[in-house]
Amino acid sequence: MTALDSLLALLLLLLAARCVSARSLLQAIVAFIVLGLLLALSWVRLEAPDLALAEAAIGAGLLGVLLLGTWRSLPLGHGNERIPLPWQGLRPALITTGCTVLAVLLTVALHQHPEQAAMSGLAALDQLDAAGVDQPVTAVLLNFRAYDTLLEMGVLLMALIGTLMLDSPLPRDTELPARTMLPATLAQLFLPLILLIGLYLVWAGAYSPGGAFQGGAVLAGAGVLLILTGFGEGDGRDGWVLRALLAGGALVFTLAGLLLIPVTGAFMAYPQGLVTPIMVLIEFSLALSIALSLLLLYTGTPGLRRRGER
Amino acid sequence: MTGIEPLAVAAAGLMGIGLYGFCLCRHAVRRLLSINLFGNGVFLALILIARRLPDGPDPVPHAMVLTGIVIAVSATAFGLALVRRQARTRGDDET
Structure with a gap:
């Protein structure tokens, strides 16, 4: 099976080179999206199917939508540039040498195997029974290393707030250009399926x-489809419901950690009997927050509404 | 295990190409693309490292990659908002 791995590796490198060297920005973006999908394929082969799902849904799908949306809002021809080839001048030659040396050293490093196995991974696999979920990655994300995930939600919220602050000078009554490029049937056909898959992924985590991130990204994709087919659009106003849902993931996570301190004696430690329901509650609130944050990052507006509503 | 792991070469190559693009591209969106190429290389390397555990892939690097993907997208989305804003401000100045 190394033949397939070699082919994937070759395609990844070619696409990366294309992404950097393409003259047109659009071609570079498309190369990047295809690279993300192939990367997901290679991760399936490396026994990381949940990461492959996340990369395909978030790294290639939503990031691709964001990149293409930005490309569309730039003036035509903006960002088209030809970068110098390695042999065209001293600076490119030096940079090429440095990058090649880095790549070779990294390849060598990745082929070396340390004597001792990673202890944290072994410890996580050993104590999987205490985590309340059977999937090791979900257990690490929501239980063993819950701090990381909580702070990650903070980063996502900060990015959203920053984006909204930057986009806010758009006057409130501006007519956003019609985004209807896809036939409405597309949404009617695929939306129920997408919602089903998204919710299943959250539950299956x-x-x-599967998990909150993959499921949330698929749900955000459903929202993007609704906007592209003209059923919904960004709104300049937001309501408290939306705000509560956006902050919900981080809030539920923090509260579950804080409220149980008297019982367990530590922040973010969960009592044995309650651990599974708490995990599921956290997972669903996280998924909703992630889906809405990603969708609002796409629209660049604080709120959402049905098309035509005021 | 002997021989060369092709995907390890791809991971190192992605990092190298990403750094090259980041150093030489001038447009902000292209630089963001290059950083993301570099990041994708790092994710691939972490996933390769996760396979070193004897009984099943190591969940800790996997969780790190999952966190990393979301953080990378958040940061890139913020960067893209800056680019859009800059383009709009320039457009307003010209008209």
Whole structure:
């Protein structure tokens, strides 16, 4: 099976080179999206199906939508540039040498195997029974290393707030250009399926590949489809419901950690009997927050509404 | 295990190409693309490292990659908002 791995590696490198060297920005973006999908494929082969799902949904899908949306809002021809080839001048030659040396050293480093196995991974696999979920990655994310995930939600919220602050000078009554490029049938056909897959992925995160991030990204994708087919659009106003849902993931996570301190004696430690329901509650609130944050990052507006509503 | 792991070469190559693009591209969106190429290389390397555990892939690097993907997208989305804002401000100045 190394033949397939070699082919994937070759394609990844070619696409990366294309992404950097393409003259047109659009071509560079498309190369990047295809690279993300192939990367997901290679991760399936490396026994990381949940990461492949996340990369395909978030790294290639939503980031691709964001990149293409930005490309569309730039003046035509903006960002088209030809970068110098390695042999065209001293600076490119030096940079090429440095990058090649880095790549060679990294390849060598990745082929070396340390004597001692990673202890944290072994410890996580050993104590999987205490985590309340059967899927090791979900257990690490929501239980063993819950701090990381909580702070990650903070970063996502900060990015959203920053984006909204930057986009806010758009006057409130501006007519956003019609975004209807896709036939409405597309949404009617695929939306129920997408919602089903998204919710299933969140639920499945407890015992098989899936989880809040993958499911949330798929749900955000459903929202993007609604906007592209003209059913919904960004709104200049937001309501408290939306704000509560956006902050919900981080809030539920923090509260669950804080309220149980008297019982367990530590922040973000969960009592044995309650651990599974708490995990599921946290997972669903996280998924909703992630889906809405990603969708609002796409629209660049603080709120959402049905098309035509005022 | 002997021989060269092709995907390890791809991970190192992605980092190298990403750094090259980051050093030489002038447009902000292209630089963001280059950083993301570099990041994708790092993710691939972490996933390769996760396979060193004897019984099943190591969940800790996997969780790090999952966190990393979301952080990378958040940061890139913020960067893209800056680019859009800059383009709009320039457009307003010209008209």
